[in-house]
Amino acid sequence: MQEILDATQPSDWRPLDPANTLYLDLASGRVVIExxxxxxxxxxxxxxxxxxxxxxxxxxxxxxxxxxxxxxGDAAEDEKARKPIGGAKEKIPAxxxxxxxxxxxxxxxDSDGWAPQVGFADGFPAARDPQAGKAWMAHxxxxxxxxxxxxxxxxxxxxxxxxxxxxxxxxxRNITTVGRVVxxxxxxxxxxxxxxxxxxxEKPEQRTPIQAIxxxxxxxxxxxxxxxxxxTDSPSFTQIVxxxxxxxxxxxxxxxxxxxxxxxxxxxxxxxx
Amino acid sequence: MQEILDATQPSDWRPLDPANTLYLDLASGRVVIExxxxxxxxxxxxxxxxxxxxxxxxxxxxxxxxxxxxxxGDAAEDEKARKPIGGAKEKIPAxxxxxxxxxxxxxxxDSDGWAPQVGFADGFPAARDPQAGKAWMAHxxxxxxxxxxxxxxxxxxxxxxxxxxxxxxxxxRNITTVGRVVxxxxxxxxxxxxxxxxxxxEKPEQRTPIQAIxxxxxxxxxxxxxxxxxxTDSPSFTQIVxxxxxxxxxxxxxxxxxxxxxxxxxxxxxxxx
Numbered sequence: 394m395q396e397i398l399d400a401t402q403p404s405d406w407r408p409l410d411p412a413n414t415l416y417l418d419l420a421s422g423r424v425v426i427e428x429x430x431x432x433x434x435x436x437x438x439x440x441x442x443x444x445x446x447x448x449x450x451x452x453x454x455x456x457x458x459x460x461x462x463x464x465x466g467d468a469a470e471d472e473k474a475r476k477p478i479g480g481a482k483e484k485i486p487a488x489x490x491x492x493x494x495x496x497x498x499x500x501x502x503d504s505d506g507w508a509p510q511v512g513f514a515d516g517f518p519a520a521r522d523p524q525a526g527k528a529w530m531a532h533x534x535x536x537x538x539x540x541x542x543x544x545x546x547x548x549x550x551x552x553x554x555x556x557x558x559x560x561x562x563x564x565x566r567n568i569t570t571v572g573r574v575v576x577x578x579x580x581x582x583x584x585x586x587x588x589x590x591x592x593x594x595e596k597p598e599q600r601t602p603i604q605a606i607x608x609x610x611x612x613x614x615x616x617x618x619x620x621x622x623x624x625t626d627s628p629s630f631t632q633i634v635x636x637x638x639x640x641x642x643x644x645x646x647x648x649x650x651x652x653x654x655x656x657x658x659x660x661x662x663x664x665x666x
Numbered sequence: 667m668q669e670i671l672d673a674t675q676p677s678d679w680r681p682l683d684p685a686n687t688l689y690l691d692l693a694s695g696r697v698v699i700e701x702x703x704x705x706x707x708x709x710x711x712x713x714x715x716x717x718x719x720x721x722x723x724x725x726x727x728x729x730x731x732x733x734x735x736x737x738x739g740d741a742a743e744d745e746k747a748r749k750p751i752g753g754a755k756e757k758i759p760a761x762x763x764x765x766x767x768x769x770x771x772x773x774x775x776d777s778d779g780w781a782p783q784v785g786f787a788d789g790f791p792a793a794r795d796p797q798a799g800k801a802w803m804a805h806x807x808x809x810x811x812x813x814x815x816x817x818x819x820x821x822x823x824x825x826x827x828x829x830x831x832x833x834x835x836x837x838x839r840n841i842t843t844v845g846r847v848v849x850x851x852x853x854x855x856x857x858x859x860x861x862x863x864x865x866x867x868e869k870p871e872q873r874t875p876i877q878a879i880x881x882x883x884x885x886x887x888x889x890x891x892x893x894x895x896x897x898t899d900s901p902s903f904t905q906i907v908x909x910x911x912x913x914x915x916x917x918x919x920x921x922x923x924x925x926x927x928x929x930x931x932x933x934x935x936x937x938x939x
Binding site for chain 2: 459468489503506507514533534545558559563567570582584585612620637640643644646647651656
């Protein structure tokens with residue numbers, strides 16, 4: 394894999410768009426998240442407003458469920474005690490899927506048990522149903538989603554979760570996915586598991602405080618993390634997937650001949666100055 | 667799922683066999699591991715000897731690679747500095763797979779990209795190739811394997827890893843799997859990630875000391891963790907799989923109609939006295 398990365402061209406890489414990048418700053422460091430307006434425009438618009446207005450600053454990560462997700466938002470149980478959401482919308486539609494038309498979908502040839510087709514769209518792991526004409530972002534390690542209650546349209550982006558366990562693809566098309574972690578997920582995946590139901594922390598002091606969640610575009614340039622992502626429509630990416638599908642190094646005795654969508658690495662590197 | 671569990675019969679459960687159960691004791695608590703002699707008899711025999719003789723006591727967890735594995739063993743790089751392995755065998759054969767004949771294999775109807783058939787055998791997630799007449803344990807979250815060097819037969823069970831990330835099924839039939847964690851995996855999955863290559867810790871003080879690894883049968887009865895596992899050949903287990911394959915609660919709007927092998931929960935409970 395490193396050999397393929399070393400041979401990439403600058404044009405194989407794309408920069409993160411600061412206007413669609415979130416920085417989640419914790420005492421332990423920074424988690425960098427790419428938002429996916431192509432999949433969830435209304436949620437991403439709301440999340441951008443919430444970030445701009447500092448909604449999550451001083452709130453906390455309230456849940457860490459082993460082999461599943463971490464989740465943050467307002468821990469107040471009483472609605473009246475909750476932090477006001479400022480200019481963000483209280484109510485927005487569910488965005489579980491989108492029209493596949495107009496979406497650049499780089500299909501993997503590999504079979505998938507959860508969806509008719511899988512691949513990458515805008516650099517995100519995704520699935521597609523050509524008969525229904527729909528596409529959606531898949532729940533893989535690092536996927537960011539918008540927590541909701543029982544009603545499909547009960548998420549507004551204030552409550553967010555990141556997948557930190559085995560890809561929970563059963564959530565696909567049951568909840569709105571809004572982006573993915575591109576750097577620093579290990580700051581989330583090591584958080585102690587909560588001992589309450591669903592991995593919620595039982596005591597407030599067990600929660601991890603959020604110093605700030607900001608859009609990269611609202612952060613002074615010298616405090617930004619300049620990253621590039623390998624384009625999933627580049628020949629180099631195709632080579633990487635094949636190198637992982639059929640490992641041909643000395644160690645592997647039997648190449649798998651297959652790769653699951655959520656096992657495909659999505660290379661990230663510091664942007665060249 | 668809880669409703670199905672509540673309705674199970676005592677005969678749906680099996681006790682952990684103390685002679686094939688390992689306790690990995692850390693300062694943070696105990697990890698309980700079920701060994702799989704049916705899949706790797708020579709490795710399990712060696713591991714039982716190593717545990718009986720206290721081989722790992724005072725050694726450490728030396729590696730935590732995000733979304734992949736934690737690994738323990740002797741961190742000494744110089745072979746001469748390594749702890750003697752006592753009555754265990756230095757050299758044993760690779761046990762990547764076994765004959766499928768004689769194995770009770772409870773097949774899942776669900777498709778799998780990595781193997782012709784998947785299901786459960788002796789309670790472990792497993793795969794089978796009927797044409798080749800072979801079966802093997804699958805790499806899921808919690809699977810315990812025996813680390814090796816380049817040579818297929820270079821593992822002897824001294825170096826062990828547990829999967830703490832997205833199921834690395836590409837390892838199937840490339841390495842010997844020897845068991846799985848049945849309780850306490852969250853003590854492993856939250857370990858800080860190592861910053862060296864492959865997630866090895868760069869400084870000795872970053873390693874997690876192993877207080878002891880013992881066979882449950884060598885631990886006084888009042889210090890044992892009595893657990894029962896739901897039999898994977900029981901009707902209750904089939905019901906649980908179906909309840910997860912097609913979630914019919916209020917929250918899920920679209921049942922998946924599919925489940926991946928490594929998404930199937932394997933219920934564990936304290937044994938009734």
